[in-house]
Amino acid sequence: MHRKSPLVVVGDALLDRDLTGTAERLAPDAPVPVVADCAQRVRPGGAALAACLAARDGREVTLITGLGDDPASEELRRLLSRELKLIELPLTGALPEKTRVLAQDSPVVRLDRGTGRVREATDEARAALRSAPAVLVSDYGRGAADSLRDVLAERPPLVWDPHPRGGLPVPGTRLVSPSEKEAYAPSGERGATDGDLRGAARGAAALVRHWRVAAVTVTLGARGALLSYGEHPLLVPVPTVHRGDPCGAGDRFAATAAGLLADGALVGEAVEGAVAAATEFVGAGGAGAVTYADDAGPAVVTDAADARDPVARVRATGGTVVAAGGCFDLLHAGHVGLLQAARRLGDCLVVCVNSDASVRRRKGAERPVNPLADRVRVLSALACVDAVAVFDEDTPERLLADLRPHIWVKGGDYSGADLREATLLEDWGGQAVLLPYLVGRSSTALVARVREGAR
Structure with a gap:
């Protein structure tokens, strides 16, 4: 059987929590639901989720990310310990945490805390990048990609998964995968409006030229993904529509696309495979349904x-x-x-x-x-x-x-x-x-x- 290529993931890890309960009444002091009997599940988020999903595809994965000495960082280290190799970048402040409160499996509110950012790159991280056969950047705007931008520019990554708070992908990146809401042309012209394929196509083409990358694929949720090399786009529809939890679908898309490109697939083939994988991921329950070795679970x-x-x-x-x-x-x-x-x-x-x-x-x-x-x-x-x-x-x-x-x-x-x-x-x-x-x-x-x- 063909051995899958190793993958280095560079980006900003998060610690995600899901508090899942039931809501059958409103609070007496405010028109908000009372979510009772919450069960908690803690899991890797951001770049850490993308790295874990790539590892579970059967490939050797190294994650370069910022971690500190705060409790959230310690918890994330524990969750990642059996999944992949970890190269830590120093973090200023606490690791970002995102907590979703769900009632009957539907999100009610999200609570964010932790403002930690990567302080600087390390020699170990630079060396790992320079020797990496394939690189995925999962940029959540917390400084990991920016701290290593000079090394990334030497050998552009296969996939750059951007975030509105993150920096621009380095020129020469093979595939950039913004979501529909992130597909804005830097000139200020909106690249996509909900349901507007023409706007998505124009935005993707503009980003290819502005970023000087090989291709941009705009992920469109239940409609699939639109792939542009700067001219006529290719629309890759989803194989089936699921009404499951879409949390983490973008990370599943990016991890799959990077892995397929690393294994020798063409960009179009990688996008088709990534759409199929993200669709299946949502149907299986999204990030909240992924279990880990140290996860207490049910x-x-x-x-x-x-x-x-x-x-x-x-x-x-x-x-x-x-x-x-x-x-x-x-x-x-x-x-x-x-x-x-x-x-x-x-x-x-x-x-x-x-x-x-x-x-x-x-x-x-x-x-x-x-x-x-x-x-x-x-x-x-x-x-x-x-x-x-x-x-x-x-x-x-x-x-x-x-x-x-x-x-x-x-x-x-x-x-x-x-x-x-x-x-x-x-x-x-x-x-x-x-x-x-x-x-x-x-x-x-x-x-x-x-x-x-x-x-």
Whole structure:
């Protein structure tokens, strides 16, 4: 298999936090929503997110960024420690932090703090840049790219992902990737207005000439990206439209484009691949759905006793506990849609998953394809899942009797007669429901198709 080219990412790292809860009322002292029972997830942001995504594409990544001795910098070091090689630039002030507050997975407000800027370049950073086979600049306007501008000008980077507060890309950069709102011609003429492809094309062409770069691609969100070499543009549409969280999509786009160019792709091919990757990224939940080795994430449990904490917290506030069950052997779109819909029915979703022995009894000696630890890990990575509990019996009745959820969910491929748990839930006033299932999606069918293809 072709080895992917290493990548050096230069730019400004951020520490991002998501506080996710539910909002069902307004505050009595102001017309603002009250977001309750917030769960916190901390993750790399800015250039650090782009670098992590490139590393997860299977390439060796070095990140050159500013870090200090403040708590946010320490937290980011911890998150990055298993992802990539880190070369630190001295930072004046605290690392910038961005906190999003979300209710029902929709942003309510963002809180920013930390004004740290890179003070100067280091000899280690200069040497790493001069020996780098490929460079991505992720410029969030905090001084990392500016401190190394002279070295970047010697060997222009493959991709420069700009920010309104950042400096100009160095001449000779192969591809610059402003968003639609960032595509302004330096003369003051607006390069793009929302929905205005003609304006985006004129702005991109003007930027190619003004910046003296090889190409500019204006990212247009759900409409794809517009690629210009200074004349007639190429519009690359998205393969499908997702309504997921777009946070981090620009970093996913830049990381993919830089990686493909490093591996020898043409600019047009790199933009097409980047549009596809960013679209998939949004559909999977955006930056908030990316998990890290040291990320506590949802509670992964093996019995009901350990699942009681998240359930108890929801009950204490009068919330609704939802449970869903299954083998989840090969997680597919039908599973994900079912679990997302189940989570929307209440304030906490516990997934009850069959143990390996239970799956074998139900589906035969060759199942499960994925062992329990892998199935639990994948389920726990879903943003809609609050806890995972395992049962070893053929049905989860004992587990449900312990958890006592308000709602028990199964896929629409079951009939009412199959829901043996329905009678049990009546004992405590619960309700069993069926949710529609995507036609044609099943782990058994996937296994059959793979086996047929291998013959």
